[in-house]
Amino acid sequence: MSRPVPGPPPSRWTGRRGNAHAYAADPVAYTARLHHEFGPVSGLVHGDRRQVFAFGAEHNRTVLTGGDVFHTVLEYAIPARIRQARRGIGLLNMNGPDHRAARHTVTPSFRPQAMGRHAAVIARLAAEEVDSWVPGRAFDLTASMRRLTLRIACQCFFGVDIARDADSIGALVQQMLALRYFATPIRYFPFDLPGTPYRRLLTVIRRLDDALASIVDARRSAGEQPDLLQSLLADRDEQGRGLSDDQLVGQLTTLLVAGHETSSSTLSWALILLSQHRPDLDEVLDAAAGRTPEEHAGSTVLDRILKETLRLLPPGPNTARITVAPTMLGEHEIPAWCQVVTSKYVTHRDPARFPEPLRFQPERWETASPTRYEYLPYGAGPHVCIGAAFADLEMKIVLGAILSRHVLVPVPGNPVSREVGLLMSPKGPVPVVAHPVSAVPSRVDRVEGDLNEMVDLYGDERWRLGW
Ligand code: HEM
Numbered sequence: 001m002s003r004p005v006p007g008p009p010p011s012r013w014t015g016r017r018g019n020a021h022a023y024a025a026d027p028v029a030y031t032a033r034l035h036h037e038f039g040p041v042s043g044l045v046h047g048d049r050r051q052v053f054a055f056g057a058e059h060n061r062t063v064l065t066g067g068d069v070f071h072t073v074l075e076y077a078i079p080a081r082i083r084q085a086r087r088g089i090g091l092l093n094m095n096g097p098d099h100r101a102a103r104h105t106v107t108p109s110f111r112p113q114a115m116g117r118h119a120a121v122i123a124r125l126a127a128e129e130v131d132s133w134v135p136g137r138a139f140d141l142t143a144s145m146r147r148l149t150l151r152i153a154c155q156c157f158f159g160v161d162i163a164r165d166a167d168s169i170g171a172l173v174q175q176m177l178a179l180r181y182f183a184t185p186i187r188y189f190p191f192d193l194p195g196t197p198y199r200r201l202l203t204v205i206r207r208l209d210d211a212l213a214s215i216v217d218a219r220r221s222a223g224e225q226p227d228l229l230q231s232l233l234a235d236r237d238e239q240g241r242g243l244s245d246d247q248l249v250g251q252l253t254t255l256l257v258a259g260h261e262t263s264s265s266t267l268s269w270a271l272i273l274l275s276q277h278r279p280d281l282d283e284v285l286d287a288a289a290g291r292t293p294e295e296h297a298g299s300t301v302l303d304r305i306l307k308e309t310l311r312l313l314p315p316g317p318n319t320a321r322i323t324v325a326p327t328m329l330g331e332h333e334i335p336a337w338c339q340v341v342t343s344k345y346v347t348h349r350d351p352a353r354f355p356e357p358l359r360f361q362p363e364r365w366e367t368a369s370p371t372r373y374e375y376l377p378y379g380a381g382p383h384v385c386i387g388a389a390f391a392d393l394e395m396k397i398v399l400g401a402i403l404s405r406h407v408l409v410p411v412p413g414n415p416v417s418r419e420v421g422l423l424m425s426p427k428g429p430v431p432v433v434a435h436p437v438s439a440v441p442s443r444v445d446r447v448e449g450d451l452n453e454m455v456d457l458y459g460d461e462r463w464r465l466g467w
Contacts, residue, residue: 090254296400415449
């Protein structure tokens with residue numbers, strides 16, 4: 001016997017759309033509120049089974065591993081005209097056998113054995129970025145980390161140095177993430193007219209596709225290089241056909257978006273969190289001093305910092321799927337074509353698994369051993385992050401490169417808050433000043449902003465989205 005799905009009432013004036021709008025405006029706050037008020041399963045609206053939120057490890061397992069029933073949303077949610085405008089689609093837009101086949105092609109480039117050759121490139125590009133900072137002069141941390149991770153991704157995956165174009169390609173990715181496919185004006189006013197967000201999204205998609213197509217063009221005519229793009233170029237199906245340029249561009253766009261914004265946000269958050277936790281910072285400075293990139297990659301201290309950052313501030317706080325057949329979630333019957341949202345943000349704050357869940361405590365990772373559904377910054381199931389080993393290597397080498405030379409301190413008076421679109425990142429700009437490790441300031445100002453809603457930085461009692 002199915003129980004009705006609990007949830008908040010429809011918005012007073014705008015009904016269900018009002019709730020959808022509130023969710024889109026701040027997915028983290030809305031999701032946390034649903035969890036706090038309605039428990040493990042909640043509707044966007046009371047009794048509504050078109051969009052349901054399922055919290056906790058068991059639901060994560062059901063939804064994320066049940067690929068036959070729970071499909072990725074992107075395949076269905078992208079408006080048809082945007083789909084046609086795009087040259088091709090990537091792994092996150094695919095399901096079933098097509099997804100398995102495409103993933104099979106990409107996987108070898110991401111096996112841990114294939115990672116070793118990237119360490120030197122990552123270290124070189126990180127050193128160049130750090131060299132560009134002038135000690136004592138403020139710069140935007142989020143822009144710097146984005147530029148660096150974008151250059152790393154393009155060099156390691158596609159064999160091209162986009163030093164000159166990093167900012168323009170990065171800006172296109174940012175604009176695409178900001179103008180989400182699901183944003184209300186795009187969903188409800190999908191007309192290609194001057195000045196509309198829909199037109200802006202189409203323009204950004206075309207420009208980004210063109211930028212990537214020119215990379216593919218350049219590489220088709222250049223010699224072979226042992227990288228991801230080469231394995232995609234060489235891929236053949238049973239009839240001996242290779243991927244078309246459009247299919248290649250589709251895969252590359254996903255790899256680029258999934259593969260640089262995630263690590264750049266995590267690096268920015270980690271550096272901000274460290275600036276506010278002096279004992280952890282001192283431990284990292286000790287661990288990083290005078291080490292090689294390979295030693296940074298193997299550092300357990302850096303490992304714990306990143307794990308704790310990804311626990312508190314996962315770049316993908318929510319993961320949605322769409323049911324393609326009726327199913328059950330606990331005691332609730334869920335119809336076909338229901339959007340089911342799982343939340344890492346909520347799961348990672350379970351006090352039974354992570355005591356004092358809102359505190360940044362890297363040392364908890366000396367003993368914590370959550371299951372793969374209790375701690376899942378890289379997801380789980382068929383769409384689990386293909387770049388996890390790469391991201392881990394990249395982030396440790398970059399953090400090591402930075403913290404062996406500088407400590408970054410946020411400039412007072414600039415709130416640190418979240419920006420949540422498809423991904424969650426610090427809302428830019430985040431001005432920081434680099435201090436040489438030999439002259440770390442003895443006192444650092446507290447940061448303001450809604451980071452304080454998500455993390456208990458200073459051990460003070462206050463309402464934090466339900467915790
Ligand atoms: C901090 C770094 C990263 C985090 C937290 C992260 C997180 C995730 C998560 C949660 C998913 C699953 C999404 C879903 O289930 O809908 C995912 C998928 C994916 N990630 Fe990552 N990611 C990171 C870095 C990277 C990097 C460096 C790459 C490099 C290419 C990458 C490429 C991908 C791709 C292609 C997918 C789609 C896989 C598929 O659909 O089969 N990610 N990532």
